[in-house]
Amino acid sequence: MMRIVMPTSFEDALLERLESANERARGRAIQVAELYGSLPLSPTGCGRPRQSLPQVERAEFARHVAAARARGLGFNCLLNASCTGNREFDPSERGRFIDELHFARDAGCTALVLASPYLIDLAARHAPELRIHVSSVAFARSIGEAQHYQGRGAARLILDPDTIRDFAFIRRLRRECPDLELEALCNHPCLLHCPYETYCYNSVSHASAEDSPAPYEAFSLLNCNLDKLASPVEFVKGSWFRPEDVRYYEEAGVSAIKIAGRGRSSDWLASCAEAYLARAFDGDMMDLVWDAQLAAAWRAAGASGPPPRPVRVKAAALEGFVEHFARNDPGCARGCGACRFCEGVAARALAVDEGERARLQTALGRAAARLLERGDG
Helix, strand or coil, rough: CCEEEECCCCCCHHHHHHHHHHHHHCCCEEEEEEEECCCCCCCCCCCCCEEEEEECCCHHHHHHHHHHHHHCCEEEEEEECCCCCCCHHHHHHCCCCHHHHHHHHHHHCCCCCCCCHHHHHHHHCCCCCEEEEECCCHCCHHHHHHHHHHHCCEEEEEECHHHHHHHHHHHHHHHHCCCCCEECCCCCCCCCCCHHHHHHHHHHHHHHHHHCCCCCHHHHHHHHHHHHHCCHHHHHHHECHHHHHHHHHHHHHEEEEEEECCCCCCHHHHHHHHHHCCCCCCCCCCHHHCCHHHHHHHHHHCCCCCCCCCCCEEEEHHHHHHHHHHHHCCCCHHHEEEEECCHHHHHHHEEEEEHHHHHHHHHHHHHHHHCCCCCCC
């Protein structure tokens, strides 16, 4: 049974719709099994800035976890900050971190999603009742790293998005770490091998940490999208897969797929889950992959109204795309070189509105450039 792990809006309406969707999907060997979420601010921070997270208080968080558990869903609490600013070595701050682990436990969460090696060790020591899921933000890209985390108590590894189409790696990981569950992000919107990745996650980790004095600006988000817009084939190369292609991950030994979309509406979250439950989607893949990031980048640019939508990727034109990676070993981690496979797929699947692309590039480019100017008057 393939498990879908997805974010929650913290609304009961989402739970009700997912319950109905699961019932309709019985017989397809796939179910929404776990929700995930976090407080917008926590002592540790997490892998999103507070501005993009549901604004829930602790009592509301705990009530929603209980409601999800009552419907048979697991709940994963995300404390997946990549950087905690060395505050963990201040004994009083460390106490607050431990209290946060205990809050997740007492609220009824079933797992912690963690990226920091320190927080993984802290959770194993102070909240052993909770499963440890290693976040994709840990960027585990080797068998040795996976074995290390398993040895520290991890029950599941969420694959680094850059390895999502490296099926040779995934199959070897399954063979050499047979007791470690594998989870794959199915709609990750970012650049493949993104140069902003480490800086981005460090930045947003501080932007969701309580008492963090530093301001937050979406420098990485703006530039990631500018890079994709400059070379639209990157929208095809990105780390995502269609609902129809879940089977290749099942064959490789992945037992859970993760939907990204914290901060999205209940309706969008349910619709995305329904597509993967149906194992079929005949539309624009960017509806499932890029919409949330596009809206966030547009807001970061200070723009109002709906954002331009210059790039579309026809799901129906992607038949055989993921299969190429599953059946071959193109060595994407080593760079594209002379391989033009993705460009060939983009020629039939990708549609670009040049006027809208220019409008979006102008807005994002101006916002990114402002962040490089002196601001001292």
